[in-house]
Amino acid sequence: MPTELKYIKGIGPRRADVLAREADIHSPEDVIEYFPYRYVDRSRIYTIRELTADMSYVQLIGRFVSKEVVGQGTKRRLSARFVDGTGSMEVVWFRGLNYVEGQINTSDEYLLFGKPSIFMGRMNMAHPDIERNPDRLQFSGKLMPMYNTTEGMKRAMITSKTMQGIVESVFAAVGTGAIRETLPAQLVARHNLMPRPQALWAIHFPTDLKTLDAARFRLKFEELFYIQLALLRSRNLNRSQVEGIRFTSPGPMLGSFYKDHLKFEPTGAQKRVVHEVWGDFKSGKQMNRLVQGDVGSGKTLVALLCMLIVTGNGMQACLMAPTEILANQHYESLVAELRGMDVGVALLTGSVKGKKRKAILDGLAGGSIGIVVGTHALIGPTVVFKNLALCVIDEQHRFGVAQRASLWTKNSRPPHILVMTATPIPRTLAMTIYGDLDVSVIDEMPPGRKPVFTEHYFYCNRNRLNAFIRSELQKGRQAYVVFPLIKENEKMDYKNLEEGFRYMKESFAEYKVCMVHGKLSADDKDEAMRQFVSGEAQIMVATTVIEVGVNVPNASVMVIESAERFGLSQLHQLRGRVGRGADQSFCILMTANELGRDTRRRIEIMCQTTDGFAIAEADMRLRGPGDIEGTQQSGIPFRLKISDLARDSQILSFARDCAKEVLAQDPMLASPQSVVMTQRLAELQNDTVNWSRIS
Ligand code: ADP
Numbered sequence: 001m002p003t004e005l006k007y008i009k010g011i012g013p014r015r016a017d018v019l020a021r022e023a024d025i026h027s028p029e030d031v032i033e034y035f036p037y038r039y040v041d042r043s044r045i046y047t048i049r050e051l052t053a054d055m056s057y058v059q060l061i062g063r064f065v066s067k068e069v070v071g072q073g074t075k076r077r078l079s080a081r082f083v084d085g086t087g088s089m090e091v092v093w094f095r096g097l098n099y100v101e102g103q104i105n106t107s108d109e110y111l112l113f114g115k116p117s118i119f120m121g122r123m124n125m126a127h128p129d130i131e132r133n134p135d136r137l138q139f140s141g142k143l144m145p146m147y148n149t150t151e152g153m154k155r156a157m158i159t160s161k162t163m164q165g166i167v168e169s170v171f172a173a174v175g176t177g178a179i180r181e182t183l184p185a186q187l188v189a190r191h192n193l194m195p196r197p198q199a200l201w202a203i204h205f206p207t208d209l210k211t212l213d214a215a216r217f218r219l220k221f222e223e224l225f226y227i228q229l230a231l232l233r234s235r236n237l238n239r240s241q242v243e244g245i246r247f248t249s250p251g252p253m254l255g256s257f258y259k260d261h262l263k264f265e266p267t268g269a270q271k272r273v274v275h276e277v278w279g280d281f282k283s284g285k286q287m288n289r290l291v292q293g294d295v296g297s298g299k300t301l302v303a304l305l306c307m308l309i310v311t312g313n314g315m316q317a318c319l320m321a322p323t324e325i326l327a328n329q330h331y332e333s334l335v336a337e338l339r340g341m342d343v344g345v346a347l348l349t350g351s352v353k354g355k356k357r358k359a360i361l362d363g364l365a366g367g368s369i370g371i372v373v374g375t376h377a378l379i380g381p382t383v384v385f386k387n388l389a390l391c392v393i394d395e396q397h398r399f400g401v402a403q404r405a406s407l408w409t410k411n412s413r414p415p416h417i418l419v420m421t422a423t424p425i426p427r428t429l430a431m432t433i434y435g436d437l438d439v440s441v442i443d444e445m446p447p448g449r450k451p452v453f454t455e456h457y458f459y460c461n462r463n464r465l466n467a468f469i470r471s472e473l474q475k476g477r478q479a480y481v482v483f484p485l486i487k488e489n490e491k492m493d494y495k496n497l498e499e500g501f502r503y504m505k506e507s508f509a510e511y512k513v514c515m516v517h518g519k520l521s522a523d524d525k526d527e528a529m530r531q532f533v534s535g536e537a538q539i540m541v542a543t544t545v546i547e548v549g550v551n552v553p554n555a556s557v558m559v560i561e562s563a564e565r566f567g568l569s570q571l572h573q574l575r576g577r578v579g580r581g582a583d584q585s586f587c588i589l590m591t592a593n594e595l596g597r598d599t600r601r602r603i604e605i606m607c608q609t610t611d612g613f614a615i616a617e618a619d620m621r622l623r624g625p626g627d628i629e630g631t632q633q634s635g636i637p638f639r640l641k642i643s644d645l646a647r648d649s650q651i652l653s654f655a656r657d658c659a660k661e662v663l664a665q666d667p668m669l670a671s672p673q674s675v676v677m678t679q680r681l682a683e684l685q686n687d688t689v690n691w692s693r694i695s
């Protein structure tokens with residue numbers, strides 16, 4: 001495509017600057033891919049009498065009978081009276097008063113396009129688009145595109161309407177003929193997709209809904225297809241080029257553990273997942289597998305069984321946790337589970353120092369340690385393994401991609417990697433973020449679990465809350481009280497936490513209350529955890545450091561203070577800390593009285609369901625996929641311009657199937673027919689960091 005934006009007629013250097021600065025639009029392609037976020041039907045003319053405040057954008061035709069600038073300072077506005085024969089209403093502008101005033105005179109007819117509202121009991125319209133002496137025929141049947149505009153764009157008088165003109169100018173300068181088809185002709189023909197040049201035109205200027213749908217489908221398909229193609233191709237590459245560590249037998253340890261040390265029968269889902277891992281181990285390929293399982297589904301046991309296959313074959317395994325607390329806990333439970341078995345287990349975190357550290361490092365290099373549990377300290381350069389064959393990463397979303405990547409260097413042949421997610425994520429998102437991993441799902445809870453009963457309390461119900469906590473403590477149970485801690489607000493949050501701690505100590509003087517937060521020394525944290533785990537302390541006041549992994553089955557109450565400040569997935573994680581034993585457990589969400597709409601919705605969802613996948617889906621609907629925890633770090637290969645993972649799951653599945661089909665015929669995309677695709681992939685990957693090789 002030719003030319004810079006500033007040379008295109010109808011844009012010019014000033015607007016080109018604003019577009020670049022405000023919307024990251026630098027080229028004609030960027031303009032063409034600046035898609036409308038919705039469309040307004042301008043086929044019908046409304047009358048003032050018909051208007052109600054709940055209507056969306058409408059158009060009216062009539063005349064202005066008066067106009068005046070009124071008010072002072074920020075209240076200064078242009079107020080005009082508009083009539084159409086059925087009634088009259090006030091129309092106001094707060095910006096660009098002089099310009100608009102110059103546009104309005106009482107002798108002409110105007111077309112108004114805007115959203116009606118009620119102000120002081122009367123119908124009113126603010127900042128409509130206006131058009132003098134409209135051609136009544138011009139708008140019939142048209143869907144008008146609406147574009148996002150930032151404050152900066154509006155200040156520079158680039159409104160949605162202006163954007164429409166800019167897009168038109170670009171098409172006029174470039175011509176649809178210059179737009180290349182980016183999908184293989186075969187695919188376009190077989191699935192009857194709209195060709196790219198037409199689709200790009202129609203997405204901006206659809207003649208009717210059917211055309212719009214076809215254009216949308218084509219563009220969404222293309223976007224998702226290329227993401228899947230990139231992910232699946234890199235998976236092929238890993239598989240064909242990387243030789244994995246092969247095991248020909250599960251080894252003796254798995255069997256003896258199963259026979260003599262297992263405390264409970266694994267669930268069907270746990271067995272299936274171990275089986276899937278075993279399939280990878282004996283395949284000769286390097287495993288990159290994701291285990292998804294809701295909180296409490298028993299991922300740790302799965303990890304342990306897999307690690308025993310490795311140690312039984314005389315090799316080493318490591319288990320990485322995101323926090324020291326969690327690493328400690330994993331270590332202690334592993335030591336307990338493996339008591340009496342001939343496996344060396346060690347704990348390596350940042351706070352293991354001096355002689356102890358040296359002994360562990362020696363044990364790892366020499367091979368006397370079979371399983372090491374730790375934090376990111378495990379991937380430091382001083383840690384050398386004799387023969388690392390499996391790395392389990394627990395609660396993955398806390399680990400950066402780069403950290404995962406450095407595991408590859410820990411052995412001459414890259415170790416198998418098993419990622420266990422703490423947060424269930426929607427299927428579409430999993431397919432996209434982890435599209436290059438094989439996925440196993442633990443979709444069954446250990447038997448006898450009762451769903452956690454969840455209730456919403458306002459602060460004014462504090463006495464009732466205390467009475468309830470006391471009644472549970474009297475039955476011998478324990479309780480968590482969690483406070484939010486957000487970096488931006490750290491000072492206040494610590495103050496709330498300390499106050500909450502003091503309040504609980506006073507209110508529950510006959511019990512022991514302990515406290516855990518990130519600023520404590522490792523020793524103090526350990527001591528507080530120990531008190532709670534052993535049952536010496538009955539109440540733990542904490543920040544979200546306990547969000548992931550902590551396992552105290554006797555705890556039956558989870559109180560979440562300022563619950564409105566937590567996201568859904570965090571609330572779900574926190575709630576997962578209780579309900580781990582056979583007893584009925586409770587989660588109480590404490591909030592202020594005044595709640596926003598989204599917050600109320602989040603609280604409702606929490607009270608309605610304990611299904612992590614349903615919650616994840618709801619979370620994605622409320623916040624959009626970009627904000628779901630883990631997505632930023634994992635790095636979706638390209639930015640999504642038109643697809644919405646919350647809504648387009650069917651197109652995504654279809655696109656993935658098509659990508660698979662293409663790769664089945666041409667795994668490396670090496671044939672001449674695939675040039676279209678390799679070229680497009682290269683273009684798309686240019687803008688983004690390429691994470692796809694790692695994981
Ligand atoms: P998560 O998947 O959240 O990491 P954990 O591995 O911590 O879950 O397991 C949660 C609890 O369930 C632990 O107390 C664990 O001992 C118990 N558990 C795991 N598997 C089973 C099973 N098959 N039967 C009974 N209890 C189990």
Ligand code: MG
Nearest residue numbers: 299300394549
């Ligand atoms: Mg866990």
